Amino acid sequence: MKQKKxxxxxxxxxxxxxxxxVSDILGFEVFNQTGERLGILSDVIxxxxxxxxxxxxxxxxxxxxxxxxxxxxxxxxxxxxxxxxPSGFESSYGPAKSADGILEYNGYMVYED
Numbered sequence: 001m002k003q004k005k006x007x008x009x010x011x012x013x014x015x016x017x018x019x020x021x022v023s024d025i026l027g028f029e030v031f032n033q034t035g036e037r038l039g040i041l042s043d044v045i046x047x048x049x050x051x052x053x054x055x056x057x058x059x060x061x062x063x064x065x066x067x068x069x070x071x072x073x074x075x076x077x078x079x080x081x082x083x084x085x086p087s088g089f090e091s092s093y094g095p096a097k098s099a100d101g102i103l104e105y106n107g108y109m110v111y112e113d
Contacts, residue, residue, distance in 0.1 A: 022051075025074060025081065030055045030064070033072075033084045038062055041081060 022044045030038045030053075039057030044066070051066035064070060064083055073082040 020074060020076060024076065028074070028079045028081050030081045030083060033082075038083075 026041055026043075028041050030041055032038055037057075039055045039060065039062065041053055042056040043054040045052040045054060045063075053064045053066050055062040055064055065086065070083055070086060071081065072084050073080075075081070
């Protein structure tokens with residue numbers, strides 16, 4: 001039996017749970033801070049300083065910086081990502097359009113469980 005000192009702390013266990021690879025999250029639905037679905041995470045661009053996530057819906061494409069201040073939650077079991085868009089986002093892209101229609105990722109239909 002493990003001694004208490006060998007057990008990970010709750011914060012360490014939480015950090016371990018939050019680790020994932022980019023390939024694990026491609027195709028996940030992305031939602032903004034008001035609960036609107038922005039689209040599907042379709043690609044990740046490496047810029048050197050931080051990654052930029054490409055979220056696509058229909059003919060729209062959003063470039064979202066992959067920063068801790070922006071990415072609030074990656075829910076692996078529900079295949080959903082929750083983001084808090086940076087200030088000025090709407091002035092660059094216009095208001096977010098809710099992607100509540102048919103979801104598509106690289107030509108494949110995406111269905112909820």
